[in-house]
Amino acid sequence: MRNEGSSDHSWNNMDNDILVKIFMTLNVMDLITSISQVCSSWRSACCEPILWKKLDLRMLKPSFVCNPPKPYPWSNRLSTTILMSVLKRSLNLSRGNVTFLIFNFFECIRDEHLVCVAKRTRNLKRFILPATWHQITIGGAEEAFKMWQGLECLTIPWFCSRMEHMEVIGTYCKNLFELKIDCQFDLELACTLTRHFRKLKVVSLRCKTVHNEAFIHILYKLENLEVLNISHCLFIQFEKGSETSFTPYHEPVQSIIEKGSRLKQFLTCQTKSCDTCKSAPSVEGVSRSIWYELEQRYWREDEVSSLAH
Amino acid sequence: MKFCTVKQYFDDENNNNVTNGIATTVIPLPNKHLKIKANNKEMEQYEQELLRNVMPQELTKLILAANYLNFKEALDFFCRTVANAIQNKSVDYVRKFFGLESDFEPGEEEKLCKEFAWSFEGVDED
Numbered sequence: 001m002r003n004e005g006s007s008d009h010s011w012n013n014m015d016n017d018i019l020v021k022i023f024m025t026l027n028v029m030d031l032i033t034s035i036s037q038v039c040s041s042w043r044s045a046c047c048e049p050i051l052w053k054k055l056d057l058r059m060l061k062p063s064f065v066c067n068p069p070k071p072y073p074w075s076n077r078l079s080t081t082i083l084m085s086v087l088k089r090s091l092n093l094s095r096g097n098v099t100f101l102i103f104n105f106f107e108c109i110r111d112e113h114l115v116c117v118a119k120r121t122r123n124l125k126r127f128i129l130p131a132t133w134h135q136i137t138i139g140g141a142e143e144a145f146k147m148w149q150g151l152e153c154l155t156i157p158w159f160c161s162r163m164e165h166m167e168v169i170g171t172y173c174k175n176l177f178e179l180k181i182d183c184q185f186d187l188e189l190a191c192t193l194t195r196h197f198r199k200l201k202v203v204s205l206r207c208k209t210v211h212n213e214a215f216i217h218i219l220y221k222l223e224n225l226e227v228l229n230i231s232h233c234l235f236i237q238f239e240k241g242s243e244t245s246f247t248p249y250h251e252p253v254q255s256i257i258e259k260g261s262r263l264k265q266f267l268t269c270q271t272k273s274c275d276t277c278k279s280a281p282s283v284e285g286v287s288r289s290i291w292y293e294l295e296q297r298y299w300r301e302d303e304v305s306s307l308a309h
Numbered sequence: 310m311k312f313c314t315v316k317q318y319f320d321d322e323n324n325n326n327v328t329n330g331i332a333t334t335v336i337p338l339p340n341k342h343l344k345i346k347a348n349n350k351e352m353e354q355y356e357q358e359l360l361r362n363v364m365p366q367e368l369t370k371l372i373l374a375a376n377y378l379n380f381k382e383a384l385d386f387f388c389r390t391v392a393n394a395i396q397n398k399s400v401d402y403v404r405k406f407f408g409l410e411s412d413f414e415p416g417e418e419e420k421l422c423k424e425f426a427w428s429f430e431g432v433d434e435d
Contacts, residue, residue: 011369011407018372018388025392034400040412 012041019045027059032089043093052094055101055121060086062107083113091120099123102309103130105157105296111140118144124151128309131157131182131295141165145172153178153306157299163192170196177224178202180307182299190214194221204229204307206267207276207298212237212256219259228260229267229304232276250277267303366408 023035023046036046062079091098098121103109107130114136118124127148145151151173156166169176170192177199181189185205193200194217201224205215210233218225235249235256252260252268260266269277302308368391375383395403404410 010366011409014369014372015376018376018384021384021388022392025389026396030396034398034403035395037400037413038403038407038411039409042409 012039016045016048020048020050023048023051028055028057028086028090029059032086032093036089036093046093047095049095049097052090052097053099055090055094055098057086057107058102058104060104060107062104079108080110080113083107083109084116087113087116087120091117094120096120096122100126102128105131105299108132108135110135111137111143114140114144118147122147122150124148126153126178127151128155128299129157131299133157136165138164138168141168142172145169148173149175151176155180155182155299155307155309157182163188166192167196175199178306180204180206180302180304182208182295184208185210185214187211187214187217190217193218198222199224201225202227202304202306204302204304205233206230206302207232209234209236211235212253215252215256216259219256226263227265227267227304228263229302229307230260231267231269231303232274232298265304 019042023031026035031046031051036043060083062083101117101121101124109130109132114133145168149172152175154169154173154176156179166189176197179193179197179200179202181204183189185208190211190213193203200222203218203222203225206229210230212235215230215235219228230252233252235252236246237249237253239245239247257266257268260268300309368387372384372387372391375387395406398406
């Protein structure tokens with residue numbers, strides 16, 4: 001007959017495993033602003049690595065203004081300060097265990113944010129950049145990306161016409177093998193990929209405008225390429241000798257389909273019956289709010305499951 | 310495996326890990342769970358009802374009982390219920406809910422409070 005003393009369990013000395021199980025369903029803001037401040041044992045439980053494998057900052061909605069005529073949002077000072085507080089606090093609790101980081105699509109990150117993150121996430125494997133990283137300088141990109149040499153998967157947002165930044169990333173992140181590019185894909189960008197991102201196996205260009213010559217270039221030159229997603233793309237064929245006259249196509253030409261079919265996985269869509277293609281803005285453009293909404297969806301979704309988030 | 314543990318419980322009259330009252334809530338849970346598994350809304354309502362009728366101290370015991378009985382679904386359910394109760398709440402509310410006291414240095418706590426003053430604007434009412 002057992003007569004053990006009553007198990008004097010209270011929340012003060014609750015099993016760490018149970019605390020972590022509860023905390024797993026809370027978001028990062030709950031963890032950093034209340035849960036980790038309750039008492040020292042709860043703060044200690046908040047540092048468990050399993051809670052920080054994925055750091056999802058999408059719920060942190062920044063205040064920003066859209067700066068016409070360019071469609072680039074700029075955040076106010078308060079948002080910038082708040083972001084820095086959140087980053088420092090969450091990354092201190094994470095103790096270097098973050099391997100997957102997602103920013104809010106509209107987050108206007110600056111050099112100080114990127115470097116703060118890089119210093120505290122040396123084990124980062126997957127990174128989803130926000131759309132508005134146009135304030136990152138070459139120096140900032142260099143300082144951050146040289147700390148992310150283990151990076152394997154990257155989503156680069158729609159505002160990306162800065163080849164120097166791509167070269168910096170390619171210089172340091174030699175292990176990058178999955179890339180989602182969320183901007184217009186031209187020959188210059190294709191050449192940058194083949195020069196600096198030779199190990200690429202998985203590339204997604206979904207919903208973007210793709211220049212045929214750029215497309216053919218990577219099909220030939222990226223020797224390790226296994227998976228290519230060109231669903232819902234608009235294809236551009238320039239007239240011979242011209243840099244301004246082109247013809248748009250909603251489906252890839254037969255020669256491209258033949259070249260693409262040698263890959264392990266070549267993802268296209270049936271444009272005529274495709275809902276995503278039907279909802280895409282025309283080349284003449286649409287209202288800014290619709291554009292942002294669509295761009296955010298394209299950034300988040302992907303037919304390649306490892307690139308969706 | 311869980312039924313072996315339950316049998317052992319019934320065989321052992323002086324088991325202090327799981328009191329009678331707790332057993333009456335935990336043990337019927339798998340049937341309830343199976344019946345309403347397909348319907349998330351009903352599960353949510355059951356969760357709300359449980360939270361209304363069960364004190365936080367009782368919730369501790371429910372969790373410990375489910376853990377002791379190695380009853381994963383019940384443990385997940387109770388932990389989720391607790392998490393929903395403390396989501397988007399202030400530090401003071403969470404402490405009060407669980408009967409906890411701060412053991413931080415006074416200066417440390419004040420510093421954290423100041424740093425995150427902006428975060429209390431969106432928090433639910435206590």
